[in-house]
Amino acid sequence: MIGVQTLDEFIIRRQTDFPYATGELSRLLRNIALASKIVNREVNKAGLVDVLGTTGFTNVQGEEVKKLDLLANKTFIASLELGGQCCGVASEENEEFIAFEAESSRKGGYVVAIDPLDGSSNIDVNVSVGTIFSIYRRVSSPEGLCKAEDFLQKGSEQAGAGYVIYGSSTMLVYTTGHGVNGFTLDPSIGEFCLSHPDMTIPQDGKTYSVNTGNFYDFPESVKEYIKYCKERGQQTNSPYSARYIGSMVADVHRNLIIGGIYIYPSLNGFPDGKIRLVYECNPMSFIVEQAGGMATDGSRRILDIEPRELHQRTPIFLGSSEMVSKAKEFFDKGTK
Numbered sequence: 233m234i235g236v237q238t239l240d241e242f243i244i245r246r247q248t249d250f251p252y253a254t255g256e257l258s259r260l261l262r263n264i265a266l267a268s269k270i271v272n273r274e275v276n277k278a279g280l281v282d283v284l285g286t287t288g289f290t291n292v293q294g295e296e297v298k299k300l301d302l303l304a305n306k307t308f309i310a311s312l313e314l315g316g317q318c319c320g321v322a323s324e325e326n327e328e329f330i331a332f333e334a335e336s337s338r339k340g341g342y343v344v345a346i347d348p349l350d351g352s353s354n355i356d357v358n359v360s361v362g363t364i365f366s367i368y369r370r371v372s373s374p375e376g377l378c379k380a381e382d383f384l385q386k387g388s389e390q391a392g393a394g395y396v397i398y399g400s401s402t403m404l405v406y407t408t409g410h411g412v413n414g415f416t417l418d419p420s421i422g423e424f425c426l427s428h429p430d431m432t433i434p435q436d437g438k439t440y441s442v443n444t445g446n447f448y449d450f451p452e453s454v455k456e457y458i459k460y461c462k463e464r465g466q467q468t469n470s471p472y473s474a475r476y477i478g479s480m481v482a483d484v485h486r487n488l489i490i491g492g493i494y495i496y497p498s499l500n501g502f503p504d505g506k507i508r509l510v511y512e513c514n515p516m517s518f519i520v521e522q523a524g525g526m527a528t529d530g531s532r533r534i535l536d537i538e539p540r541e542l543h544q545r546t547p548i549f550l551g552s553s554e555m556v557s558k559a560k561e562f563f564d565k566g567t568k
């Protein structure tokens with residue numbers, strides 16, 4: 233490989249595009265990338281060493297915590313704390329946010345919300361998993377520790393967001409609000425290399441991703457939209473395919489590249505659905521919007537939702553703009 237551009241080089245070059253940038257966000261991104269390489273190493277070894285299976289604990293969401301969930305959580309938190317740019321972390325795996333107290337990190341200008349391992353039910357069967365992260369500028373005084381208000385900003389306030397997919401190859405995709413770029417890990421040199429510059433999501437996709445095992449618990453409007461997706465092939469010469477991995481990162485990554493819609497709607501008895509706003513929906517929506525797509529909860533833009541609590545859930549429909557707009561027509565006609 234000749235003439236590759238590594239993630240580190242790319243970040244440094246981008247920083248010089250912003251004359252007043254201090255380099256803090258750049259360093260933070262590089263720390264996240266470093267932690268993701270460590271997690272990648274562990275995910276790759278799963279099956280050989282004792283990292284598969286559950287810890288026997290449940291998290292604040294009542295979900296089973298897998299060993300790799302914990303390992304990924306510890307790795308990202310430790311890396312962010314050591315880095316010094318981030319003054320606190322909110323994680324899927326921790327009930328409360330963690331405010332870093334060490335002198336070196338408490339004054340950091342950013343906070344990070346993270347889903348350390350997304351799709352963890354897929355780990356034991358060797359299917360792609362991921363990490364999702366969201367970066368905010370702190371709004372609390374740098375004199376004290378970070379506060380809940382730093383994490384409960386609207387998604388539109390994100391300074392950066394990204395995901396890592398531990399798949400057939402490992403990729404890191406991120407945005408700082410100036411487009412989306414994707415980097416593939418070259419394991420032989422241990423570097424993320426620019427492989428997908430200026431990613432854009434096709435306006436109209438071919439894939440719909442939804443867990444139809446829950447079909448009878450979906451709102452009528454969502455059932456109608458899914459019916460439309462199934463019937464489309466008969467009505468047009470452009471049929472849709474159903475693809476659902478059960479790792480949001482992997483489903484959204486595929487849709488970002490070939491076009492499509494990811495749906496996790498409200499369910500009978502679970503009006504907010506399953507996916508968490510702060511560390512899953514917001515970062516993925518920021519990326520998809522930056523790539524030219526759309527993200528809605530059925531009536532509101534995801535990035536405009538005012539979070540009330542860290543682990544808040546929301547229905548989500550995100551992906552190619554024409555597909556999301558079409559789905560919205562169904563919601564606008566009926567109930568969410």
Ligand code: AHG
Binds near residue numbers: 347
């Ligand atoms: P996590 O593993 O971080 O808890 O997230 C799992 C999420 C998301 O990645 C995925 O799309 C969805 O849950 C799958 O849920 P279902 O099994 O209910 O379809």
Ligand code: MN
Binds near residue numbers: 347512
């Ligand atoms: Mn997740």
Ligand code: MN
Binds near residue numbers: 347350
């Ligand atoms: Mn997770």
